[in-house]
Amino acid sequence: MHMNEFTQQKYYRPYVSPFDPCPPIRVKSYVTPPQLYLGYQPYNLPQYQPQQALYAGTLWPALFSPYNGRYWGREEA
Amino acid sequence: MSSQVQFPKEFYQLMEELQVVDFVLVELTLYLDTHPEDYAAIQQFNEASYHRRILVPKVEQYMGPLQQFGHSYSGYPWNWNQAPWPWQI
Amino acid sequence: MWIYEKKLQYPVKVGTCNPMLAKYLIEQYGGADGELSAALRYLNQRYSIPDRVIGLLTDIGTEEFAHLEMIATMVYKLTKDATAEEMEKAGLGAHYANHDNALFYHNAAGAPWTATYIQAKGDPIADLYEDIAAEEKARATYQWIIDMSDDPDLNDGLKFLREREIVHSQRFREAVEMLKEERDRQKIF
Secondary structure, three states: OOHHHOOOEEEEOOOOOOOOOOOOOOEEEEEOOHHHOOOOOOOOOOOOOHHHHHHHOOOOHHHOOOOOOOOOEOOOO | OOOOOOOOHHHHHHHHHHHHHHHHHHHHHHHHHHOOOOHHHHHHHHHHHHHHHHHHHHHHHHHOOOEOOOOOOOOOOOOOOOOOOOOOO | OOOOEOOOOOOOOOOOOOHHHHHHHOHHHHOOOOHHHHHHHHHHHHHHOOHHHHHHHHHHHHHHHHHHHHHHHHHHHHHOOOOHHHHHHOOOHHHHHHHOOOOOOEOOOOOEOOHHHOOOOOOHHHHHHHHHHHHHHHHHHHHHHHHHOOOHHHHHHHHHHHHHHHHHHHHHHHHHHHHHOOOOOOOOO
C-alpha cells in the first residue's frame, strides 16, 4: 500500500436543523491515520534520519500522521 | 542552595543525541517484536546499540550515572541521587 | 526487573506557566485512556498471552512508563511555581485543597484512577483488540488536548506522544495477525 493512496482526514455533513441553538458546523472531520491502511508493515520501508525520527515520533514516514488541530467547518455553506 | 548543578549547552546536545539513538532503538525493538526475521533491521539495531554504548559515558561525564543498581559506575560521593532529575532540567 | 534511566524519552519543553493546561493534561496521567492505564494494562495482560506477543506487550508497556514521566514533567512544569490563587483561577482549587501542587492519578474531572479502566480477559484476541482501542482513544485524547492548547512547545511533546499511539496501534494490529497465522511463525511475505 503506498502512502499517497489514502487521506488522513475524512469529512461528513451532519444534519442541520433550523432550531439548532449554536451556529452550525456544516462540515465535520475525523482522523484516519496510517495504521488503518498499512497492513503488516513490509520490510525495508524508507526511514527518517535518526534525529528527524525522534521529532516525528516514528522511524518510518509511512507511519507518520501530522496533527495541527481540528478542522472546524463552521463557515462553509 | 549554591550547589545546584546547571548543565552547560554541550550536555543538552549530548542528551539529545542519546534521545535520538535511543528512540531509533525503541522503534526497532517494537518493530522486531513483530518482524523477528528482518535481518537488515537487526543489523541496524545492533549498530545503534553500539553507538549508544559509546555515547552513554560521554553523557555521564556531565550528569553522573544514567542508570543505577550497578548499571553505571558511581563517583565519590555517591552521585546517583543528585539533582537535577529528568523532569527538573 | 526494571531499571530506571535518568532521562526523558523526548526533550519535553513547556513555553508558558499555564496551570489550566495541566488540569486537562492530567487526563493522560490518571485518566481511563492515559499512560498509567496503558502501562498497567499491557504489563498485566502479558502473563496470560501467547509467548509470541509477550515481548511486544512488555516493551510497549515499558515505553508507556516513559510517556507517563513525560506527562508528569509537563504537569510539573505547568504548575511548579503556581500560587494557591493561580491554581484556583485555573480551575485547580479542588485539586489544591487535596493535593497542593502535587501530582495525583486522577482524570481531568478529578476522578481518581481505578482498575476498572483496564481489562485482562485472558482471551488474546479480546485483549489485543482492547489494546488497539486504547491506543486509538489515547490518540484522540491527545488531539482534543492539542486543540485546546496554544503552547507550541507543549504541543510539540503532545504530537510526539500522539504519534507513539499510532505506532503502538500498528504493532498491536500486527500482533493480532501473528496470532491468526495457521502455521507457527510462517513467513509473511
